[in-house]
Amino acid sequence: FNVLVGFVFLFVIAFILINPIAKKSNIIVPAEYMIVLTWPDENDDDIDIWMRDPNGEIIGYQKKDNGVMHLDRDDIGSANDKMDIDGQSVTIKLNREVVTLRGILPGEYNISIHYYRRNTQDNSSMPVTVEVSKINPYSVVYKQTQEFTTQGQGINYYKFTVRPDGNFENVTTSEENII
DSSP states (O other): OHHHHHHHHHHHHHHHHOOOOOOOOSOOOOOSEEEEEEOOTTOOOEEEEEEEOTTSOEESSSSOBOSSEEEEEOOOGGGGOEEEETTEEEEOOOOEEEEEEOSOOOEEEEEEEEEEEOOOSOOOOEEEEEEEEETTTTEEEEEEEEEEOSTTOEEEEEEEEEOTTSOEEEEEEOOOOOO
16 A cells, blocks of 8 residues: 555656646747837827838838838827736837838838827827837937927938848938828
8 A cells, every 4th residue: 555655646746747848939030120110108199100112112001011021010099008907907108110121121211100190189299209220230220200290291201221231321311202
């Protein structure tokens, strides 16, 4: 009987110590560049980013990817700031749209911003910032803030050229409207 109890005890201990091997993620989402559009977090307005790649492909909220460029987050103001956590509604005020370039496609890129919908009642201007970052190695290539005043307003931020080696050149203000 003691031998049987010993085997059962060892079996229970061995069963408790069995840990499944933690599996690493199979999804690899590389990014070479990240373009981040931000506006004040307490603001409920909807601002949209539009980008054109060297092949003339445009992405925005209507078409969120084209193979190299991806609109990872389309923020529509306060409408998508609520989430349920443990049965309670939590508001996360963060106004940010993110575009990633997941490869090096040499040529000229253009960025335009569109003040899609005004949900706030005040008529004050709103600062909107676009930051372009190179991920590997990390560096902020360009950061620009402009003021928006009216719904429907579109501002062309800038254009830049990506060289075949992945570095940037000719970062200048753009006159081309891609909205």
